[in-house]
Amino acid sequence: MLKRRKTLALLALLGAPTAFLLVFFMGPLVIMAIYSWLTPGLYGGVEWELFHLNYGRILGWANTRYDQFDPVYLTIFLRSLRLAALTVLSALVICYPAAFWISRMRPARRNLALFAITLPFFVSLIVRLFAWVLILRPTGFLNQALMGLGLIETPLEIIYTDAAVIIGMTYIFIPFMFLPLYASVEKLDPALIEASGDLGATRLQTFLRVILPATAPGIAAGAVITFIPALGNFIVPSVLGGAKVLMIGNLIEQQFLSARNWPFGAALAMLLMAGVLILLMAQLRLARAAQGEPRR
Amino acid sequence: MKCVTPLGLYGVLFLAFVYAPILLVVVFSFNANPINMMIWDGFTLDWYRLIFGMEAKAAESASYIDSTAQLYAAVRTSFVVAFATTAISTLFGTALALAVSRFRFRLAGFYRGILLVPMIMPDIVLGIALLIFFVTIGANLSIGTIIVGQCTFLISYVFVTVSARLALLDETLEEASADLGATPLQTFRRITLPAIAPGVLGGALLAFIISMDDLVITYFVAGTGDTTLPIHIWGMLRRGIKPEINAIATLMLLFTLVVAAAGLYFRQKKE
Numbered sequence: 001m002l003k004r005r006k007t008l009a010l011l012a013l014l015g016a017p018t019a020f021l022l023v024f025f026m027g028p029l030v031i032m033a034i035y036s037w038l039t040p041g042l043y044g045g046v047e048w049e050l051f052h053l054n055y056g057r058i059l060g061w062a063n064t065r066y067d068q069f070d071p072v073y074l075t076i077f078l079r080s081l082r083l084a085a086l087t088v089l090s091a092l093v094i095c096y097p098a099a100f101w102i103s104r105m106r107p108a109r110r111n112l113a114l115f116a117i118t119l120p121f122f123v124s125l126i127v128r129l130f131a132w133v134l135i136l137r138p139t140g141f142l143n144q145a146l147m148g149l150g151l152i153e154t155p156l157e158i159i160y161t162d163a164a165v166i167i168g169m170t171y172i173f174i175p176f177m178f179l180p181l182y183a184s185v186e187k188l189d190p191a192l193i194e195a196s197g198d199l200g201a202t203r204l205q206t207f208l209r210v211i212l213p214a215t216a217p218g219i220a221a222g223a224v225i226t227f228i229p230a231l232g233n234f235i236v237p238s239v240l241g242g243a244k245v246l247m248i249g250n251l252i253e254q255q256f257l258s259a260r261n262w263p264f265g266a267a268l269a270m271l272l273m274a275g276v277l278i279l280l281m282a283q284l285r286l287a288r289a290a291q292g293e294p295r296r
Numbered sequence: 297m298k299c300v301t302p303l304g305l306y307g308v309l310f311l312a313f314v315y316a317p318i319l320l321v322v323v324f325s326f327n328a329n330p331i332n333m334m335i336w337d338g339f340t341l342d343w344y345r346l347i348f349g350m351e352a353k354a355a356e357s358a359s360y361i362d363s364t365a366q367l368y369a370a371v372r373t374s375f376v377v378a379f380a381t382t383a384i385s386t387l388f389g390t391a392l393a394l395a396v397s398r399f400r401f402r403l404a405g406f407y408r409g410i411l412l413v414p415m416i417m418p419d420i421v422l423g424i425a426l427l428i429f430f431v432t433i434g435a436n437l438s439i440g441t442i443i444v445g446q447c448t449f450l451i452s453y454v455f456v457t458v459s460a461r462l463a464l465l466d467e468t469l470e471e472a473s474a475d476l477g478a479t480p481l482q483t484f485r486r487i488t489l490p491a492i493a494p495g496v497l498g499g500a501l502l503a504f505i506i507s508m509d510d511l512v513i514t515y516f517v518a519g520t521g522d523t524t525l526p527i528h529i530w531g532m533l534r535r536g537i538k539p540e541i542n543a544i545a546t547l548m549l550l551f552t553l554v555v556a557a558a559g560l561y562f563r564q565k566k567e
Contacts, residue, residue, distance in 0.1 A: 006399065009480065013395040017388035017451065025414060025448045028422070028429035035428055094310065101307035113307075115560065120314055122556035124509045126526045127545040130533060131317035134324065134333065137537070141320060144334045174314065225416070232418025235511055239533060249420045256424055256516070266428065269421045276418060 036266035046263055054267035073251065073268075080247040083162060083237075084230035087169040088223045091177040094170065095222070099178065099185040114182070121175040129239045132168050133159065136240065160242035168240040169230050176229070177222040184218025217290045224283040228276050248272055318549065325542035333539060343543035367544070370528035376439060377514075377524060378507040381446045386500040388447070389454025394488075396455075397462040408459075414449035415456070422449060423516035430517060437519035445517040446507050453506060454499035461495025501559035505552060 039051035060071030102113045120128070135141045136159040143155040158164050188211065196206040234249025241247075248268060255265025325344070329337030349364045392411065396404045414422065426445045435441060465488070473483040511526050518527065525548070532541055 005480070010395055010399045010401060013391040013399075017392050020388060021448065021451065024426070024429075024444050025422075028425035028448075031429050031432055032421075032425040094313070097303065097306050098310040101303045101310070104303070113311075116311060117314065118560075119553070119556060120318060122505055122552050122559075123318060124526060124545070124548050124552060125511060126509075126529050126533070127321065127548055128317065130529070130541060130545055131321045133533065133537060134320060135317060139332065139334065141334060171313075171317070228416060228418065232420050234420055235530075239530070249418075252420055252424060256427060262428060265424060269424055272418055273421050276416070280416065 032266045033270060035263050036270045038263045040261045040263045045260075051263065054263050055271070057264060058268060058271060076246050076251050077248060077271075079162075079245075080231055080249075083165055083169070083245075083247060084227050084233075086166050087173065087230045088177070088226050090166060090170045091173055091226050092181075092219065092223065095174060095178040095181050096185075099182040099218075102182060103186045103188070117178055118175055125172060125235065126239075128172055129168055129236060132164070132171060132240060136164050136167070159240060160244050162241075162245055164240040165237050165245050165247075168236040169233060172236065173226045173230060176226045180221035180225065181215070181218045184215045184221075188214050217287060220283060220286055224279055228279065231276070232272055321542050321545050322549065324539070325546040327539070327542075330539055333537075333542070343540045344547075346540050347543055347547075366523075367528060370523045370525045373439060373442075373522050374508055374525040377442050377446065378504050380443045381450050381507045382500050382504045384443070384447050385450035385454050385503045386496060389451045389499060389503075390458050390492075390496050392451070392455050393458035393462055397459060398488075411452045411455050414452045419449075419512040420516075423513045426513065427516040437517060439519075439522050441517040441519070442514050442522065442524070445513045446510055449513070450503040450507060453502050454496075457499035457502060458492060458495045461492045461498075465491045498559055501555055505555055505559070508552075 035046060036054055037050055037052070039047040039049045040054075041047055058073045058077070060074050098117075102110055102117075105113060133140070137143075138155040138157065138159070140159070142158065143152075146152045147155070158167075192210055192214070193206055196210045197203075201209065231247075232249050234247060234253050237245045237247045237250055238253075241250075252265050252268045252272070255261045255268065259265075324333045326339050326341070327333055327336055328340035328342065329335050347364060347367060392407060395401075396407050423445075426441070426448070430437060430441050469491070470483055470487050473487045474480070478486065508524075509526060510524070511530065514524050514527055515530075518524065523531070529541065529544060532538065
């Protein structure tokens with residue numbers, strides 16, 4: 001009797017959310033997977049016929065209906081990988097010393113500083129990007145400041161370049177990199193660093209042999225959760241990159257809103273998701289191995 | 297003893313990098329110069345007057361004034377969507393968190409894992425998947441599709457927040473309540489619910505903020521008629537940088553800060 005009531009209570013809790021997610025989360029993903037194997041219609045839409053070249057086209061395979069061999073899409077994939085990797089790198093370089101700075105504060109101040117770093121994360125994304133448009137555009141803050149100081153004579157063309165996209169993505173993903181990094185820096189025992197110095201290691205040796213290995217899990221976690229949203233991002237490249245800097249996200253958006261080749265867009269999205277899943281699983285494995293937990 | 301270490305100096309620079317761009321927008325929103333924001337032309341509230349549809353001197357020389365009616369419609373849509381998605385995702389997310397942490401069943405681990413997916417998958421993938429889905433089933437893109445679309449990932453945020461709170465809660469309290477003769481429903485209402493309330497509230501506020509700010513999912517599943525505020529601003533940006541965007545951005549900033557501060561306050565009350 002009691003067991004039955006418990007089962008009923010469980011079903012009552014699970015029922016509606018499960019149904020909702022099955023229909024509106026799993027459903028769309030399954031349909032997208034199917035779409036990626038269908039024939040694109042001539043004027044948008046799809047024909048429900050198997051078409052195997054949506055994926056091939058990404059790699060640049062020629063076929064009768066499309067252009068000859070041209071790895072233009074592959075180039076965009078590679079550029080996205082490069083921009084996301086550079087974003088991770090610059091976020092890491094910026095956040096790493098900051099994590100040490102905060103980990104050495106007194107607890108009360110430390111909480112305040114952590115709060116101060118997470119707060120901008122809640123500020124509207126479009127507002128934060130707008131701020132960078134104001135800073136980077138030719139008549140913007142940065143150029144005016146540099147020209148005022150007499151460092152340059154003509155405005156630098158920063159906006160609508162790869163650099164602008166990297167700066168923008170670095171800025172919006174700082175909390176993503178900072179928090180995991182901080183978690184592992186905080187655990188680092190200062191006595192270890194002292195001991196290393198006492199035993200005659202140079203500062204560089206201490207950094208490479210003691211600090212870096214001890215904080216590696218944080219670096220890996222921060223890198224992965226920064227890399228993933230950076231890779232698929234299309235807001236930053238369209239606001240700060242203009243039409244010149246295309247990333248996978250922009251390419252996918254185009255397939256849906258202007259090129260009207262939905263199956264091809266779906267195939268691009270499937271590939272993006274596959275890449276992300278592989279990355280996540282690799283990261284989970286690394287984290288487990290680092291914790292010394294037995295692998296399942 | 298006051299000494300500036302290199303690390304401390306770096307820390308100040310780091311915070312400046314984080315906050316300067318946002319402060320810049322706030323400062324510009326009060327600059328009277330309609331042509332070049334970089335040159336300070338005196339303090340003005342004209343940009344604020346402009347977005348509230350009042351007469352504004354500085355605005356006369358501005359070349360383009362965006363229709364305030366559209367702006368208001370976008371704000372209204374944003375609030376309608378945010379309230380609806382917050383209600384639905386809080387209800388569903390809390391129910392799932394309770395089920396997974398308070399009942400023993402075979403799929404609990406699966407739920408825990410699968411509910412992380414909407415938060416970590418690239419949002420553009422979810423956005424286009426929802427677009428394809430809605431078009432395939434023949435649904436009209438409208439406020440309804442925005443609400444449903446946002447809920448698919450907001451549920452996860454509430455789930456994670458409430459689960460964290462439930463993990464802190466001492467289960468023996470609930471057992472004691474049952475031993476003393478309370479029905480499961482009484483135990484839930486008198487013990488569990490008050491204990492997890494801060495978590496639920498925190499999750500709801502988080503969902504509210506993320507919903508108000510969502511660009512990508514909304515961009516793909518919004519119909520032509522219904523724009524939310526972030527999408528409206530995005531559109532304004534594409535047509536050119538106007539000083540009144542600074543004022544709108546500052547007001548949004550103020551609003552977000554109030555909601556975020558409230559949310560963080562409830563989260564801190566954990567201990």
